Amino acid sequence: LITALAGGVGAAKFLYGVVRLIQPEDLTVIVNTADDAEIYGLHVSPDVDTVMYTLAGLADEEKGWGVRGDTFNFLEAMDRYGHDTWFRIGDRDLATHVSRTTLLRRGRRLSEVTRTLCKSLGVKSKVLPMTDERVETKVSTDEGMMDFQHYFVERGFKPRVRSIVFEGVEGARPAPGVLEALKEAQTIVICPSNPVVSIGPILALEGIRDAIRGAPAWKVAVSPIVKGAPLRGPADKLLRALGMEASALSVAEIYRDFLNAFVIDEQDSELVPKIRAMGLEVISTNTIMKNLEDSVRLAKAVLGAKP
Amino acid sequence: LITALAGGVGAAKFLYGVVRLIQPEDLTVIVNTADDAEIYGLHVSPDVDTVMYTLAGLADEEKGWGVRGDTFNFLEAMDRYGHDTWFRIGDRDLATHVSRTTLLRRGRRLSEVTRTLCKSLGVKSKVLPMTDERVETKVSTDEGMMDFQHYFVERGFKPRVRSIVFEGVEGARPAPGVLEALKEAQTIVICPSNPVVSIGPILALEGIRDAIRGAPAWKVAVSPIVKGAPLRGPADKLLRALGMEASALSVAEIYRDFLNAFVIDEQDSELVPKIRAMGLEVISTNTIMKNLEDSVRLAKAVLGAKP
Numbered sequence: 028l029i030t031a032l033a034g035g036v037g038a039a040k041f042l043y044g045v046v047r048l049i050q051p052e053d054l055t056v057i058v059n060t061a062d063d064a065e066i067y068g069l070h071v072s073p074d075v076d077t078v079m080y081t082l083a084g085l086a087d088e089e090k091g092w093g094v095r096g097d098t099f100n101f102l103e104a105m106d107r108y109g110h111d112t113w114f115r116i117g118d119r120d121l122a123t124h125v126s127r128t129t130l131l132r133r134g135r136r137l138s139e140v141t142r143t144l145c146k147s148l149g150v151k152s153k154v155l156p157m158t159d160e161r162v163e164t165k166v167s168t169d170e171g172m173m174d175f176q177h178y179f180v181e182r183g184f185k186p187r188v189r190s191i192v193f194e195g196v197e198g199a200r201p202a203p204g205v206l207e208a209l210k211e212a213q214t215i216v217i218c219p220s221n222p223v224v225s226i227g228p229i230l231a232l233e234g235i236r237d238a239i240r241g242a243p244a245w246k247v248a249v250s251p252i253v254k255g256a257p258l259r260g261p262a263d264k265l266l267r268a269l270g271m272e273a274s275a276l277s278v279a280e281i282y283r284d285f286l287n288a289f290v291i292d293e294q295d296s297e298l299v300p301k302i303r304a305m306g307l308e309v310i311s312t313n314t315i316m317k318n319l320e321d322s323v324r325l326a327k328a329v330l331g332a333k334p
Numbered sequence: 335l336i337t338a339l340a341g342g343v344g345a346a347k348f349l350y351g352v353v354r355l356i357q358p359e360d361l362t363v364i365v366n367t368a369d370d371a372e373i374y375g376l377h378v379s380p381d382v383d384t385v386m387y388t389l390a391g392l393a394d395e396e397k398g399w400g401v402r403g404d405t406f407n408f409l410e411a412m413d414r415y416g417h418d419t420w421f422r423i424g425d426r427d428l429a430t431h432v433s434r435t436t437l438l439r440r441g442r443r444l445s446e447v448t449r450t451l452c453k454s455l456g457v458k459s460k461v462l463p464m465t466d467e468r469v470e471t472k473v474s475t476d477e478g479m480m481d482f483q484h485y486f487v488e489r490g491f492k493p494r495v496r497s498i499v500f501e502g503v504e505g506a507r508p509a510p511g512v513l514e515a516l517k518e519a520q521t522i523v524i525c526p527s528n529p530v531v532s533i534g535p536i537l538a539l540e541g542i543r544d545a546i547r548g549a550p551a552w553k554v555a556v557s558p559i560v561k562g563a564p565l566r567g568p569a570d571k572l573l574r575a576l577g578m579e580a581s582a583l584s585v586a587e588i589y590r591d592f593l594n595a596f597v598i599d600e601q602d603s604e605l606v607p608k609i610r611a612m613g614l615e616v617i618s619t620n621t622i623m624k625n626l627e628d629s630v631r632l633a634k635a636v637l638g639a640k641p
Binding site: 067069094101109117118121125147 | 429
């Protein structure tokens with residue numbers, strides 16, 4: 028049994044490899060929902076969708092978001108009606124948001140809705156939103172406070188970040204099944220996701236960090252930072268906004284209190300002694316995932332390191 | 335100034351001809367909204383959309399509904415999620431329903447929302463939903479009571495109709511501008527729409543029938559029934575459910591209290607004496623509209639008959 032903590036694209040690519048090595052039923056993924064947004068009155072869960080589409084084999088791997096081969100006729104028509112269209116919702120993708128929103132309006136919880144959607148798409152792994160409650164990442168920048176999607180998608184993470192808050196995280200409870208999945212896992216993996224805004228909100232939920240610390244599993248994290256830069260997204264900028272160096276070392280620092288092992292890219296091998304000095308086992312390997320073979324290779328290196 | 339009462343396809347085809355003969359700004363269309371439905375949590379106004387798309391030059395004239403060249407990728411994905419998909423919403427068409435729904439949720443009235451949508455699509459005529467309040471056509475059939483769209487689209491108007499009610503029509507007020515448009519018109523046209531479920535709800539609104547009767551305009555209606563059968567839809571079945579003959583004569587009967595002239599198809603010319611006997615002027619012409627030229631020809635015959 029493997030339980031993974033996941034954000035969006037990096038996590039999804041890695042998990043796509045994991046389910047080639049184990050029974051998909053043996054994987055539980057706890058997904059960040061602090062990036063969720065309301066777009067045109069619809070509840071959009073970008074990280075949940077990326078993980079779900081990837082595990083369903085539907086993801087657009089080239090773009091890194093959305094459904095492969097999707098069309099954008101709805102969005103074009105929304106543009107004609109004068110709506111903002113920086114959040115690129117495809118026509119097939121839209122069905123996910125409409126389905127989710129109608130189910131939520133009928134009073135179902137996000138975790139139940141996610142289970143229903145995953146079932147329809149044939150996803151056999153368990154995909155759990157981190158919480159059924161509303162937690163929202165807000166980014167304070169030199170252009171003012173903004174929602175994460177505005178900062179990330181609309182503004183292309185250009186504004187200078189001063190600080191980050193996860194609104195609503197105090198008192199928000201992990202979704203049903205989350206703490207159990209951590210307790211029962213043989214391996215807990217922190218996917219190569221942004222440690223600040225993807226894994227950060229999950230770890231900030233009440234009880235999660237303690238549950239990981241106390242869990243009997245072997246615990247491993249994969250660095251999303253290679254040679255001081257993230258493979259995508261603003262992890263470097265956000266680490267610096269927190270006063271940390273943009274380095275795999277900082278990522279290890281954030282997770283060190285509960286980790287057994289840390290996976291870095293082989294290009295960062297000069298960091299091995301420093302990470303060992305934190306008391307962590309280090310796995311140095313090629314962490315760049317350009318295709319399914321890369322994902323399987325990395326998943327093998329990570330899972331194969333378990334004693 | 336022309337004010338038209340309209341349902342869906344038949345009305346739209348006719349009005350498409352009318353705006354070739356007059357300045358589009360001089361046309362006001364009062365549209366039935368008793369067929370409106372909530373689909374996937376979205377407010378759909380089928381007749382308003384058909385009229386709006388037609389006047390914008392976007393209508394799919396072959397299918398008779400929706401946007402020309404539209405794709406159905408959203409709907410296909412909704413099917414995968416287990417939703418009913420008998421109401422065929424295209425990807426571009428969907429933007430109309432999402433826009434309308436978000437504006438309504440922000441507290442705007444249907445008539446304001448319709449004005450906004452029409453403006454975006456470049457529609458210069460005034461399109462007025464008959465009311466901003468909720469009126470719903472319910473059809474009592476031998477398979478039970480059902481919403482109009484369930485009867486019409488899902489069940490293909492097959493169940494045997496016992497009676498029809500317009501729920502909410504008592505006390506519902508005409509939308510802003512409706513009574514004024516009737517008062518100020520030089521010509522009031524009842525489009526070739528279903529007299530029972532398309533024009534019927536408009537006439538059932540408080541004050542509308544009296545406003546038409548009292549208006550100084552020349553008043554003319556076009557029969558949607560030719561040789562005892564509607565060109566499309568269930569008008570014959572619904573007339574019979576009301577105990578009337580399925581004939582242009584019955585349509586004239588329904589409107590005779592306020593009409594000056596009635597337009598029938600030349601194939602029905604044997605009805606001319608009977609309609610004259612009701613005190614109405616009769617225009618007998620080719621009312622079948624297969625293309626824009628047909629629409630213009632019919633519009634000319636109707637408007638040209640004004641004394």
